[in-house]
Amino acid sequence: MTLPPVSRRRYDASGRRAQARVNRERILRVATRLFRAHGYTATSIAQVAAEAGVSTPTVFAAFKSKVNLLKEAVDAAIGGDTEEGDRRVHEAPTAAEALRRYADAVADVAHRAYPIYAVAVAAADADPQIAALVADLDRHRLTGAGYIATTVAAKRGDADLSRVGYLRDTIWALNSPLLYGLLVHQRGWPVEAYRDWVATALTALAAPVPSARH
Template sequence: MTRPPASRRYDASSRRAQAQATRERIVRVATRLFLAHGYAATSMGQIAAEAGVSTPTVFAAYRGKVNLLKQAIDTAIVGDTAAVALNDRPAMRDVHDAPTSTEALRRYAAVIVDVAARAYPIYAVAHAAADADPQIAALVADLDQQRLTGATHIATTVADRLGNTDPRHVAYLRDTIWTLNSPLLYGLLVHQRGWTVHAYRDWIATALIALTTPTPTVKV
């Protein structure tokens, strides 16, 4: 007795898995080429050839090079290709579950460093290309806005633990966290100044706690 429907379901599942594997391979290759040659000097044809697919296949999957760069950055930020935002992942839930502001910030410092260690190289590629390419400039602006949204979530949690949810206080916390969680700051101290990742993590934790615990005296 044959079961064509089951066979079709199997074939569809297999095709989806193959398509996903191809997309992931394209992103890995694109990331490597962007890091090696920069954004402008890397063509879709080069990415296709290195990935073992046709150029139309790359365009069909990502619709353009800027989308490939965005996917490369998104993948670096979260560490995989699963469609789960950073704020919805266990490490961030652990931050929000912390009993005190100090503990929340210590946990968040570890997340900052974990993300920056993966994302800084490709993040720097985007920033280097932004001045010459309006699409990349828009992508960088969007990344900054995403970080600001994430910083707002953390600021809200910290303000709650501190017992001070005044909007001006939350805004101060948000902007402080947004500044300190930039991958570019990681690049300055770890890549340019030679700090160890461990030293950077301790410094970020200390800075976050010192700058966000007192009531701000600045107007925001």
């Protein structure tokens, strides 16, 4: 007698993937909190694993290295709803309004990102990998500042590339999370006051000096 073929059930890995995502998010939250509280050097992967309720190999499987864990913590803090903020800037009817909307976005990002960004900056002197991470973050900020500068220049009809470069560098300097730290964390400014100051400074500096060459 011929037996009917055995039906093999396909393995469903969706539950495992979902658990991996949950673990990853929890690890990132815990690591961010510990980095902010104790700094990069004083926070170990073992501590992160213990507080996240996972094994140390699980942390390494998810993030590969402690440096990458810090990088993703910074990226998550900077991320937020940046696409919506960028869209509002690019859709602004005038250059002045674009700068005001950009100041809103700068304040929003700095409020989220400064605490963990400051951790990376503090660790950069002692760790070349963290120094490279901070340099990479600065390059990304410069690229983003260039997009905003190009938009603002187009809205005011300015085709002079040297002027665009001046505005890019001005935006890059003013959107640094470290500047937020100086005024809000060290000097005690409200976030709203910082936002208004950035808007005023950007508007005042948007008209570049004639000798600017970049």
